[in-house]
Amino acid sequence: MQDNIPSVVQVIPYEDYTVDVYFDDGKIVCYNAGRDMSPALFARIRDPEIFLGRCTVLNGTLAWDVAGGRDESACIDLDPLMLYALKKSKERIA
Numbered sequence: 001m002q003d004n005i006p007s008v009v010q011v012i013p014y015e016d017y018t019v020d021v022y023f024d025d026g027k028i029v030c031y032n033a034g035r036d037m038s039p040a041l042f043a044r045i046r047d048p049e050i051f052l053g054r055c056t057v058l059n060g061t062l063a064w065d066v067a068g069g070r071d072e073s074a075c076i077d078l079d080p081l082m083l084y085a086l087k088k089s090k091e092r093i094a
Contacts, residue, residue, distance in 0.1 A: 009048070011062050012027045012093065013055040015040050015048065020092055021062050029086035033061060041076055 010022040017034035026044035033042060033051070045051045045064045054065045 005060075006080055007060040008057050008080055008083065011057055013052050014092075015036060015052070017042075017051060019055060019062060020089070022087075023045055023080075023084060027084065027089055028089055029083055029094075030089040031083055031086065059069055 006027070007024045008021055009024050012020040012022075014020075017032065019031045019033060021029050021031055023029075033045065035042035037045075044066055045054070050064065050066060054068075056063055056065050056070075058065065058070065058072050058075050059077050061077050061080040062083060063072075063075045065071075067077050
């Protein structure tokens with residue numbers, strides 16, 4: 001069992017349905033929601049306004065606040081360990 005669970009501190013969504021995910025230890029990964037998420041979950045965030053506008057950090061991980069109000073029980077959030085296991089990527093913002 002892992003003692004130190006990495007925590008997401010920032011997310012930046014892009015129009016191609018990818019998200020740059022920044023961890024508290026400096027690691028950056030790129031999550032491809034369109035490719036990596038189940039079709040049923042992805043259908044809930046496919047609308048660009050929801051994907052881009054509701055993408056946030058909740059529960060220490062990448063999440064979409066689909067219901068609004070930052071209700072942690074009504075969001076789509078991803079396992080931070082799964083995200084952390086992704087290949088390290090380069091920062092895309094200047």
